[in-house]
Amino acid sequence: MTSPRVQQLIDGMTWAEKLGQLQIVFRPRPEDAAALVRAGIGSTFWPRSAAATNALQREAVEHTRLGIPLLIGLDVIHGQRTIAPVPLAMAAAFDPELVEGLARLAATEARSGGVTWTFSPMIDVSRDPRWGRVVEGFGEDVHVNAVLGAAMVRGYQGTDLAAADSIAATAKHFVAYGQPEGGRDYNAVDVSTHRLRNVYLEPFRAAVDAGAAAVMASFNTVSGIPMHANRHLLTDVLKSEWGFGGIVVGDADGVRNLLPHGVAEDMVQAVRMAYEAGLDVEMGGAPSDVAAALTPDVLDGARIDDAVARVLALKESLGLFENPYVDEDAELVAPTAAARELVRGAAARAAVLLKNDGTLPLSAPARVLLTGPYADSTDHLGAWTQSFAAPSGSIAGELSARWPATEVQVVPGVSFLGDGSDDIAAAVAAARIVDAIVICVGEPSALSGEAASRSDLRLPGRQADLIRAIAGCGIPFVVVLANGRPLVVADWIDKAPAVLEVWHGGTEAPAAIVDVLTGERDPAGRLPMSFPRSVGQVPVYYAHENTGRPATTGGALELEHADVGLHGPDNVQDKYTSKYLDSELGPEFDFGHGSGYATFTHGEPRLTVAELELERVHAGEAVTLSLDVTNTSGRRGDEVIQLFIEDLVASVAAPVRRLVAFERRTFEPGARAVIEFSVGQEQLGFWVTDGVGASFRVERGTFHLHIGGALKHTQFVELRVI
Numbered sequence: 001m002t003s004p005r006v007q008q009l010i011d012g013m014t015w016a017e018k019l020g021q022l023q024i025v026f027r028p029r030p031e032d033a034a035a036l037v038r039a040g041i042g043s044t045f046w047p048r049s050a051a052a053t054n055a056l057q058r059e060a061v062e063h064t065r066l067g068i069p070l071l072i073g074l075d076v077i078h079g080q081r082t083i084a085p086v087p088l089a090m091a092a093a094f095d096p097e098l099v100e101g102l103a104r105l106a107a108t109e110a111r112s113g114g115v116t117w118t119f120s121p122m123i124d125v126s127r128d129p130r131w132g133r134v135v136e137g138f139g140e141d142v143h144v145n146a147v148l149g150a151a152m153v154r155g156y157q158g159t160d161l162a163a164a165d166s167i168a169a170t171a172k173h174f175v176a177y178g179q180p181e182g183g184r185d186y187n188a189v190d191v192s193t194h195r196l197r198n199v200y201l202e203p204f205r206a207a208v209d210a211g212a213a214a215v216m217a218s219f220n221t222v223s224g225i226p227m228h229a230n231r232h233l234l235t236d237v238l239k240s241e242w243g244f245g246g247i248v249v250g251d252a253d254g255v256r257n258l259l260p261h262g263v264a265e266d267m268v269q270a271v272r273m274a275y276e277a278g279l280d281v282e283m284g285g286a287p288s289d290v291a292a293a294l295t296p297d298v299l300d301g302a303r304i305d306d307a308v309a310r311v312l313a314l315k316e317s318l319g320l321f322e323n324p325y326v327d328e329d330a331e332l333v334a335p336t337a338a339a340r341e342l343v344r345g346a347a348a349r350a351a352v353l354l355k356n357d358g359t360l361p362l363s364a365p366a367r368v369l370l371t372g373p374y375a376d377s378t379d380h381l382g383a384w385t386q387s388f389a390a391p392s393g394s395i396a397g398e399l400s401a402r403w404p405a406t407e408v409q410v411v412p413g414v415s416f417l418g419d420g421s422d423d424i425a426a427a428v429a430a431a432r433i434v435d436a437i438v439i440c441v442g443e444p445s446a447l448s449g450e451a452a453s454r455s456d457l458r459l460p461g462r463q464a465d466l467i468r469a470i471a472g473c474g475i476p477f478v479v480v481l482a483n484g485r486p487l488v489v490a491d492w493i494d495k496a497p498a499v500l501e502v503w504h505g506g507t508e509a510p511a512a513i514v515d516v517l518t519g520e521r522d523p524a525g526r527l528p529m530s531f532p533r534s535v536g537q538v539p540v541y542y543a544h545e546n547t548g549r550p551a552t553t554g555g556a557l558e559l560e561h562a563d564v565g566l567h568g569p570d571n572v573q574d575k576y577t578s579k580y581l582d583s584e585l586g587p588e589f590d591f592g593h594g595s596g597y598a599t600f601t602h603g604e605p606r607l608t609v610a611e612l613e614l615e616r617v618h619a620g621e622a623v624t625l626s627l628d629v630t631n632t633s634g635r636r637g638d639e640v641i642q643l644f645i646e647d648l649v650a651s652v653a654a655p656v657r658r659l660v661a662f663e664r665r666t667f668e669p670g671a672r673a674v675i676e677f678s679v680g681q682e683q684l685g686f687w688v689t690d691g692v693g694a695s696f697r698v699e700r701g702t703f704h705l706h707i708g709g710a711l712k713h714t715q716f717v718e719l720r721v722i
Helices: 004-012 015-021 030-039 050-062 087-092 096-112 132-136 142-157 193-200 202-209 231-241 267-277 288-293 301-317 337-350 395-402 424-431 463-471 509-517 614-618
Strands: 023-025 043-045 071-074 170-174 214-217 247-249 352-356 367-371 407-410 436-442 477-482 498-501 600-602 623-631 637-647 658-667 672-679 686-689 694-697 701-710 713-721
Touching: 004 301, 015 023, 015 301, 030 043, 030 050, 050 071, 071 301, 087 096, 087 132, 087 142, 087 337, 096 142, 096 337, 142 202, 142 658, 170 202, 170 231, 193 202, 193 686, 202 214, 231 247, 231 267, 247 301, 267 288, 267 301, 337 509, 367 395, 367 424, 395 407, 395 436, 395 509, 424 463, 436 463, 463 477, 477 509, 498 509, 600 701, 623 637, 623 658, 623 701, 637 672, 637 713, 658 672
Parallel strands: 023 043, 043 071, 170 214, 214 247, 367 407, 367 436, 436 477, 477 498
Antiparallel strands: 352 498, 600 623, 623 672, 637 658, 637 701, 686 694, 701 713
């Protein structure tokens, strides 16, 4: 319902003033910004300080005819001044409350400087680690993206958008942007309606339900139609079916991209197509000659009025008509102690213990070697970090401060990319005379993020050579892996006694890494995305559909001893099944893999009832699944319990398993607790598509409810829907 103020403004606006409200100028030069505001633009990017923001708002409020304040946007992705772990790392923590708190911190810092609108969270289900933007999202699972995306929306927006610590959230990228062909950014997406409904749309539906103020259209095509011109998805599904009342914003120059997509002849046609499809705000702004051609004869007046009403309603919700300015003296320009502690704890909780033979946690040795390019690097902030963000320190500096009595030697040995300065021999020589070694390797931040697709997922440069060389020294060592995507580690993982995945952990990453290495904090994160054995496996993800010929065994055949003719050898078990001849089954590390330093036992899972009538499920009835979890160690630690559903027989080929719930819980030594999950219509159902529409359905049949601490370490109970 349009408010009286908004309706009065619309009634009094000229056509040019209306179109001005529907543009966000993408990073204008400071000397041009004031003139653009006086000319009538409705939104712009943050001019880097509270004082500069107030100056632009004064231009809008005091020097335009209607005095409509600006929306001030910025890519606040995982922090403003205080940088949290990258979103993929946040997902590894499996902690919605933590994600909500990190978004609240980012919103507080950003709003203090005048930012009112962020282009986050990214909730693209991403199953191809070649795509650089996996770092910006929550990984491969539908449920994780939905839960954490909604948590981030709540964190950004709070309970009142007009509050001094709230900003408008944007769920992006709508839709299916996370599965581009070949893992190449901006590439085409060809996806069935069934998968669109059951995978890619679901997190956006959750974000809309959580009250997201905006949704961003994606760069890709879906079934041949660019999303910036896709009326079915932007209007029929998002606005009409879901009742989304917020803003649909284009991505940077996404409307202009309709020309190289080959669906528009010129910018006038591209703009018309975008607004007819349901776009409300164009990011990039149209040139003056194009704007002059966008007359009421070209653009539908009612559609434009609807878009303007949405923009003005958001400005009203943000309280900008009453208070367009911020207190310049109160701008947060540096992290507080509380902010540093929050992101430090988050970075530790995001760490995933990929393997450990008991080497971790480390006790203070007399002599320790730090080697690898991350040993003394400060590149821990990750992709999508603004230049004004607080920097991080280094692992070497933090460990030296933590262990003053230990001789800490730093010999990087190799660079990130291999630049001719590598000296593995020096690192090996240093390794032979120490008591412990920490090899700090990974991807620099520049190798992940937008336009950062990779065809080779191994460690760049000669980092794997360094690990193998150190392994030959016979000294205990740990590999610390800092990166923004799953990597292929098969060429060195078997030689490493302990491997700690720490991602790009933000401002306090070095302190958090040392916290985990020394056992001051428990890692206990879980992988939000599978680690492939090779690039040839990609995409590889746990929730794949059942195939008619599933493999039960796999592994590299000894081809030199095998008859590899048309029919193959009679003695090769499981040949005509879905697998590779030259690879073991499954990924190197599955989704949900990880552990901590504490140890746990799980009791037998229990259901309140073993059968449910379908009619009662539709009426909202659910069963409760309970599991006793006990900390059997002498230290405090975390356990992450995951619940997967397996639908044994359905009307479509269902995923082999599907995550429907999870909980991370901290246990004191020897403590026992009961973990409970409710299982009902939302968990048991799926979307059915018939070419005309879609409906959410629960079917009669048998379900296995798999529960445990990791995908391969679950127990199941059977539930029948009759």
